[in-house]
Amino acid sequence: MLGKMKRILIGKPMKSAELDAEKLGKWKALAILSSDALSSVAYGTEQILLVLVAAGFAALWYSVPISIAVLGLLVILIFSYRQTIFAYPTGGGAYIVAKDNLGTAPSLIAGGSLLVDYILTVAVSSSAGTDAITSAFPMLHDYSIVIALIMIVFLTIMNLRGVTESASVLAIPIYLFIFSIAILIISGGIKFLAGGMEAAAPEFGTSMSHVSLFLLLKAFSSGCSALTGVEAVSNAIPNFKQPAEKNAAGTLMLMGCILGAMFIGITLLAYGYGVKPDPKATVISQIAEATFGRGTMYFIIQGVTALILFLAANTAYSAFPLLSFMMAKDKYMPHMFMVRGDRLGFSNGIIFLSVMSALLVVGFKGNTESLIPLYAVGVFVPFTLSQLGMMIRWIKVKPSGWRVKLLVNTIGMLTTLSITLIFIFTKFTQTWVIFIFLPLVVYVFMRIHRHYCNIADELRIDIQLEKPVRKGNTIIIPVAGITRVVMNTISYAQTMSDHVVALYIGFDDEAIRKMEQKWEEWNPGVRLVVIKSRYRSIMGPLKKFIDTVEWKTAETDHITILIPQFITKHWWQNVLHNQTSFMIRAYLINYKDVIVTTVPYHLNR
């Protein structure tokens, strides 16, 4: 039943050899890796205007130079990550770069904040998408948590089905979004140049004495939230078709151009149309309405924007499992993140990401907006570490033209560092958590690492010197009577060893006497030991007996407990039988170096 459900939802298992067919070309990669970055266009300009409007309508003209600065940073980031891709062609997210150049602790900080960030991304963007839906259909408002969870489940299933299949489905809305924003910008630009606008733009270049540097920096850093998601490509190089690094670099450049064009286009239009931030209508909505009126085109743009906010979560679904795989390979995360599922994705990473983000959605009751500053810090910390790593690499390796490369990364590092600090200090009430959470996550990574190393040390053998040693085997069979199951078990025991003893634990003298007599009559070739249990407990006397045997023979023999057990034909029949053997097993497995074996006898009726 469950198996069938799984087949329908996830699809048939795939052979390992099919892995290459699952790899991404440029266009599919753009669809799957850019949704996070491109969706930022929907709110990037607005974030800048929201800060500036505090200094009055006239200050809004600053949005243009600030956006150009953001664009500059985008160019730096793109080139910086392009350098990283070629330097680390097997996948070079912030984690790898930091590990390679900065050492363990910085790499764990980078990896930890990225992992947490991906979880936040899914939570925030599924809530944002739900808000878009409930704004359109207010009667669904009571079900917003359920809707967000359904979305997470949908993304989970898509990603469990496999990378390319999810790319095929997701490509449509992403390209639709790019296409419709392009039409918006072109049509809006033509309309503006044709002079069809009534609202006047704030005068460009007005010098305003009360606009502080702090305000401008804050506006700049808010605008930088449009850059989150840019790192996704460099993490995902292993998912690309060969030549992977070229394809990845191409995808990155493509994404950078589209993102930059859309971002600056929207900002210019917003300035030209004199758009003010309005809690009831987004900037995109205002521009679209001014350009097309409330017609079909307006609603298409609104719908596609809502959809893209949703799909931003999908970038996390391709990045999280890959990063957790790499960290698991380095023994900083549990092994289970290394297992490829039926459809060749890292299923455990996908499922873990879904569960954690679903918990966040439920925990914050769908109001995940307050997580956004945390999320931005979580992005810019690894940005900074990654740039710093690259700087050190250039200084160490010194390839041709390294001075230019170093300069690019240094400017990038200083900018992202500043943005991180601005974020932390301007929104400390929401971001302080990171000072508790990040060290905790790093500590857990370290503990996991130590555990794996300890175990590896303990389990490693010198294959030249250490070989299996033959010992004896003393077998104890707890019996409750003389039945076919017991006979079967004794027969099995006799194949294993000549030191076999049956143990009967009786509750009263009468039962013990009868058992002894019957055993003698049966004479199965195995000695019977009887113990009287005055407290009607099986475990106590059994434990004592094992201790005695162990004390006598542990040097020379293994000790094996063989438990005779019949297996009923139907599981519900188990209610009718005492689960003594199960209890003995559960009790002894953690207790001593004895080997507990259940010898099953399958009933036919």
Added chain:
Amino acid sequence: MLGKMKRILIGKPMKSAELDAEKLGKWKALAILSSDALSSVAYGTEQILLVLVAAGFAALWYSVPISIAVLGLLVILIFSYRQTIFAYPTGGGAYIVAKDNLGTAPSLIAGGSLLVDYILTVAVSSSAGTDAITSAFPMLHDYSIVIALIMIVFLTIMNLRGVTESASVLAIPIYLFIFSIAILIISGGIKFLAGGMEAAAPEFGTSMSHVSLFLLLKAFSSGCSALTGVEAVSNAIPNFKQPAEKNAAGTLMLMGCILGAMFIGITLLAYGYGVKPDPKATVISQIAEATFGRGTMYFIIQGVTALILFLAANTAYSAFPLLSFMMAKDKYMPHMFMVRGDRLGFSNGIIFLSVMSALLVVGFKGNTESLIPLYAVGVFVPFTLSQLGMMIRWIKVKPSGWRVKLLVNTIGMLTTLSITLIFIFTKFTQTWVIFIFLPLVVYVFMRIHRHYCNIADELRIDIQLEKPVRKGNTIIIPVAGITRVVMNTISYAQTMSDHVVALYIGFDDEAIRKMEQKWEEWNPGVRLVVIKSRYRSIMGPLKKFIDTVEWKTAETDHITILIPQFITKHWWQNVLHNQTSFMIRAYLINYKDVIVTTVPYHLNR
């Protein structure tokens, strides 16, 4: 932790030999077994008046002859059960008597309806006690289900602590109740004879044409609800001190006298005082108020009455586990009801009773009154069957004076049968469930019985002819690498058999080649078989391999799968390791006649 909690709540474990010290003398037995019967006094008279008042105030005089008839039935029942006690000194509830004289089906009907009845008793009386509490403290009304559940938990713990301890605690309220009702009857009687009453009694002996025989029968059967619980003593004979049957018979007579005296006393006073049934004040409350006024004595009587309604449930707690023990011994109920717990009670029966009644309380949201008619039918069905069984016994055995005994039981049987039928037909809307439920319960008993008999047949061996047969043993060790755990497992395997093979399931050619090479270098004396799993599944190839081995060797060899497994020092460390061995075990245990053994290696770090 859990163990400590258990010790505090339940007490230290007791030796089997202490069982005799847990046996009951007459006075403790009266306390523990009579609460159900005696509590009926609190509502028996009222039930009669409630039916009669439909024919007008003047008809209430019929309550006196009807109560005398009920008293007559009580005498018959007491003598009838006294006969049963001596005929079945090892415990003779309706189940035993019916089994012995009427056959399987009637005995299962008797046993089934009693078991269901005990569950209903606990549910109804804990709800009734809660009603008494919430009437006194209305602010607790919202918590009534919680209060009822707390009461059930309290009774559970008392009974898990053991029979005598629960008797000691329960004796106080019971004797207080008997004592205060006695004072009420005596004081009330004196006051009546002194002529201090203003209200006039309905004239005795008025002939009323519209009082039908049906109404009188209905009133009589309602009055008979005062007799529920009388059977408890005969079920519980094994709990009595030696000589058990004499003590039991004495307790029964004592209980009969007290019950009869209290019941007829209350009825006469109610008639004498001209009490009318009133939804706002019970009959006892009216009599007590008329006798003492609303003083201390009035409140003591009210409080003790509420308490006794609660404790009526306790009779079920001594009867249910005993009856389920007997039926489990006869293989009609699961074996687990035969296990004596730490304090020598049948813990599973006690816990099962609590859980089922708690479910009823929650399911009916504490409004369990509608269950009362069902409950009465559930009592009188086994009454009737028990009497019928005794009749047949007298006819078969013919001891001295059997004619008188037969007469007693025949009258008893006819009366209880009539009451059963009256109950069923006058309240069919509430009692029809019994026609579905009883057959269902009996069917389940039969199925359980058949299951146990089948298994016993299948497991039984002829100890003269069937002896264990020595076979070979082929051992398969799934390995994932060369570690200390694997070495330990191979060492163990070599003590068992010379046919040992290690199985490596690899996901790619590279890993397989490396493993083969390393194995050859190690040369542990065991052959390595490698299989490539294209779908990255362990189970599929393992299963196929086992099938092949089985096909080759099943005739001559047992097949054993030895699973190397390290046991981490702390349980939470298991998160860090794939639970492959657990999965293999779970998968194979139900699948084939192979023996799956986990060879544990305990880690130190």
